Amino acid sequence: MNSSANKEKIGLGIDLGTANLLVYQDKKGIIFNEPSVIAFDRESGKVVAAGIDAHRMLGKVHSKIAVIKPLRSGVISDMRAAKSLLTYVLSKIDNLSAKAMETSTCVICCPSEVTKIERDVMIDLASKMSITDAFIEEEIKAGALGAGIDIFKSKGAMIVDIGGG
Template sequence: MAENMQLGIDLGTTNLLVYLGKKGIVFNEPSVIAFDHESGRIVAAGEDAHRMIGKVHSKISVIKPLQNGVISDMKAAKSLLTYVLQKIQNLTTRDLARASAVMCCPSEVTKIERDIMAELAREMGINDIFIEEEIKAGALGANVDIFKSRGIMMVDIGGGTTDVGVLSFGDIVLSRTIRMAGNYIDKEIAKLVKKNERVEIGELTSEKAKVELADLRENAPLVTNRYAGRDIVRGVPKYINISSSDVSQVLNPVFEDIVILIKALLKDTPPELSADIYQNGILLSGGGALIKGVDEFISKRVHVPVRIVSNPLTCVAEGSKYLLKNRGDYLVNPLQL
C-alpha cells in the first residue's frame, strides 16, 4: 500500500460507506454487525447481518453501532470498521497507521461525540484522523462548488438525523440538525400498525413498507400491499394490508417538521445568501430524498426551488475525497487540485 493511503468514512446510522483513495467507494452496506455471544467472533456484517435482524437465536447478537447519527456502541463500531477494512480490503495494521482518514458526522454533534469518533479511528490504528460535517462532504460529492461567494442550502435526510445547512466560501455558515429521519419513520409505521391492526411487525417489515409505499405527492395513487406480522392478541402469524395512505399518516408530520427546520434556518440566513438560495434552489440528499414527491412537498411550503442531487446515497462518501485534499481548509479549493 502507498504511504499516503486515503480513507473517507461515512459512518451513517443506516449505512456504512467507505471511500478508498484511487479505488472509490469500496463498501456500501448497512451499518449492522452480528456477534457470537460466547466467543465474541463476528458472524456477519453489513448486508448479511442486516438480513438477520429479528430472526436470530439467543447465541447471536445483532447490533447497530450507531443511533441518531452518533456512535452508541464503540466496540461494535470498531469491529464493523475493522472487519470492512481488514477482511474486505485486506488492509493491515501497518497500512492503517500510514493512512489519512476523514470521518463524516451530522453538523450539530457535540465535541464529546466528535472525540468518540476520533477515538474510534485511533483505536483502529489510524493516527491521522479528522472529522468533517456530512453536509459539506455531501455538497462536494454532488459536484457543487461551495468555495464560491454563493449561498447553497443542503438538506441531508438520512437514517438517524436530518441535517440542514447553508454553505458559502467553503464552509458552513449556519446549520441545524433534528434526530428525526428514516429510522424514526420505520418505528412510527410499526407503532401505527400495532395501534390500528393489533399486529406487531418487525423492523425489516416496517422499513420495507416505507420503501414501497412512501409517497408525498398531492394526488398520489393509493397503493396497498400485504405484510406479515404477529397478532398481539392471539399470538399467531397474521397478514395485514398497509396502504400508502397509512404510511402518509406517519410521513406528513415528519416532513412538516423538516420544513419547519428549513424555514427556521432560512429565517436566520443573511439576506445576500437567502437571495442565492432562492436563485440556486435547495439541494436534497440522503435516503429520504428518494421518497416520491419530497422535492415538491418541500418546495411548495418554503416557496424555494428544490432539487435532488444525482447521487443522494453516496454523495457524502464521494465528497470525502475532496476533504482529504484540503483537510477542511476553506482557503483551499480541492476541486481545483
C-alpha cells in the first residue's frame, strides 16, 4: 500500500514575486513572507542565505558571494536561483519534507501578462521541486478570491495589484 496515500494533502499557495516570496499553507495562513533574494557561495554553489538575510547582504558582500534577485518585472529571469530560493525556503518550513511536497496541491501566482512559455517555466520549476499537482493562477484573480469576491458573478469589483516589480 502506498504510504503517501494515507497522508493528507497539503494545500500550498506560492507567490514568487519580484519583491517578495510568499508561501501560504492551508489551515496555517501565510507561513513565509520575505524578500525574493538568495545568496550563494560562488565557489561551492551552496546557499548562504535567503529572504531577509540575503536582502541585508545586497551590496555588502565580497566577491566570493553572489546575491541574486531571481525575478525581473514579475518573471523568472534566473531559473537556477528561483529553484534554489524556493527549495531552500520550503526546506526550512516545518512539515514540508520532500515527501510532503510530492503529495501537495500547489497554486503558483503569476502576473496577468506572463506568456504561456513563462507559465510553463513555473510549472517546470514546481515539477523540479517534486510538486506533482501544481496550477498557475493570475495574481489579480487569486487576490480577488482571497478577498472573498465571487469572480463568477456579473457584479463589478475593483482589485488593484501594484506589485513590487
